[in-house]
Amino acid sequence: MNYLLFLKINKTKSILNLLCLSMVFFVSNAAQAESNAAQAESNAAQAESEAESDKAESEAESDKIDNLVNEALNGIPDLEKGKALYRNCAACHTPEGWGSPSGRFPQIAGQHQTVLLKQLADIRMGNRDNPTMIPFTNSLFARGTQALTDISAYITQLPMVPHNSIGRGMRLEEGKQLYADNCKKCHGDNGEGEAEKFYPRIHGQHFDYVLRQLQWIKEGRRRNADKKMTKQIKKFSYDQLFIIADYVSRLRPDKSLVAETHDWRNPDFRPGFMTAPRAVDRYR
Numbered sequence: 303m304n305y306l307l308f309l310k311i312n313k314t315k316s317i318l319n320l321l322c323l324s325m326v327f328f329v330s331n332a333a334q335a336e337s338n339a340a341q342a343e344s345n346a347a348q349a350e351s352e353a354e355s356d357k358a359e360s361e362a363e364s365d366k367i368d369n370l371v372n373e374a375l376n377g378i379p380d381l382e383k384g385k386a387l388y389r390n391c392a393a394c395h396t397p398e399g400w401g402s403p404s405g406r407f408p409q410i411a412g413q414h415q416t417v418l419l420k421q422l423a424d425i426r427m428g429n430r431d432n433p434t435m436i437p438f439t440n441s442l443f444a445r446g447t448q449a450l451t452d453i454s455a456y457i458t459q460l461p462m463v464p465h466n467s468i469g470r471g472m473r474l475e476e477g478k479q480l481y482a483d484n485c486k487k488c489h490g491d492n493g494e495g496e497a498e499k500f501y502p503r504i505h506g507q508h509f510d511y512v513l514r515q516l517q518w519i520k521e522g523r524r525r526n527a528d529k530k531m532t533k534q535i536k537k538f539s540y541d542q543l544f545i546i547a548d549y550v551s552r553l554r555p556d557k558s559l560v561a562e563t564h565d566w567r568n569p570d571f572r573p574g575f576m577t578a579p580r581a582v583d584r585y586r
């Protein structure tokens with residue numbers, strides 16, 4: 303055979319080979335891509351169905367907790383048991399339930415029982431950024447409905463602190479107006495809230511705690527927060543929140559709800575009980 307012809311044929315052959323190879327490559331690539339797409343699709347479908355079932359699970363969980371809260375509200379409280387359970391809370395919230403003046407721990411004494419139960423449930427569900435309390439709410443909910451009835455009934459009847467910490471007293475008139483226009487219809491003339499509607503008492507609460515909650519509501523960190531309230535609070539500046547919190551911290555609860563003196567100590571606890579600092583003199 304002519305050497306040149308041989309080369310030519312070989313060349314054509316190898317070109318054909320190359321073509322074939324790339325065809326195979328192309329086809330197999332396409333097949334690969336197709337199967338990748340199918341895999342991605344099935345992954346997405348799986349993720350979706352997992353998300354669906356997560357959602358269903360968390361909805362079921364939240365229904366379960368709503369039922370528990372409703373049952374707890376209808377239960378007959380045993381205050382002795384409530385007192386024993388409250389020992390687990392007193393190190394932070396203090397034996398009196400007055401919290402700490404720095405606002406790190408809120409006052410819970412005297413809060414409506416409905417609100418106490420709803421907040422505990424929300425913390426338990428992870429709707430509030432409150433990791434310090436989660437182990438305590440977990441074990442409380444694990445004890446069941448009666449424990450929730452007992453502890454919330456105990457806390458709600460504790461007298462409130464006579465001198466909560468307050469703000470600096472700047473622009474109080476403005477605070478009053480902002481409160482009247484935006485907060486009064488739910489939290490009441492005097493910050494007393496409304497038990498049946500789960501509107502909390504916010505009077506008598508420590509300034510820094512109120513301020514932090516308002517900031518957290520603005521920032522969406524209290525996912526349980528009332529939708530209407532959140533919308534309102536989002537439009538306020540941080541300055542305005544400061545002014546409102548200052549005004550709110552000066553609203554006084556009814557005398558019948560407050561301890562007679564600042565030195566009142568919860569007789570259910572021995573005097574040396576270790577607790578968060580409760581002196582508030584520097585704020586008066």
Ligand code: HEC
Binds near residue numbers: 418435
């Ligand atoms: C380790 C400290 C700690 C312990 C123990 C603790 N809490 Fe709290 N609790 C907190 C903190 C901190 C907050 C406020 C978190 C925030 O800023 O949102 C809080 C908030 C709350 C609130 C919400 C108050 C409100 O005004 O919305 C309730 C109700 C409450 N606690 C009840 C309890 C009960 C009942 C127990 C015992 C079973 C308990 N806590 C044990 C630290 C504690």
Ligand code: HEC
Binds near residue numbers: 500
């Ligand atoms: C539509 C009714 C409504 C309005 C209006 C409203 N709130 Fe509330 N607020 C609630 C409800 C319900 C809760 C309790 C559930 C939650 O966490 O959102 C709450 C919770 C709070 C809390 C947290 C209390 C605690 O103990 O942790 C603060 C502070 C508060 N509101 C302040 C305000 C201020 C200030 C305004 C006005 C700017 C306002 N709210 C307007 C319904 C309302």
